[in-house]
Amino acid sequence: MKKSFVSAALAAAVLFSTASMTFAGPIESACMRSGREAASRALCGCIQQVADMTLKGGDQRRAAKFFRDPDLAHTVWISQKPADDAFWDRYKQFGAMAEAYCGG
DSSP: OHHHHHHHHHHHHHHHHHHHHHSOOHHHHHHHHTOOTTOOHHHHHHHHHHHHHHOOHHHHHHHHHHHHOHHHHHHHHHOOOHHHHHHHHHHHHHHHHHHHHHOO
């Protein structure tokens, strides 16, 4: 009985770790596709981890678009809309945390 429990736990751990490596979040995916020289699986994965801690899914998808279109970030930054201002505050917090946590 103990042996089958250990085997099941090991199988679950392997499945979980494989799934987390296979399914990148929107920030990690955008980072990896960005073509930036510093982009690496480790750095982009770290940034995604910070995004998971600080941004909800919709904010992550919105921020991921900035990798493709930096002008979009500028448009949001200069916007006078309260929703854009609130998003920008969350985005700035994410960026500061990612820089501190990931060393980028």
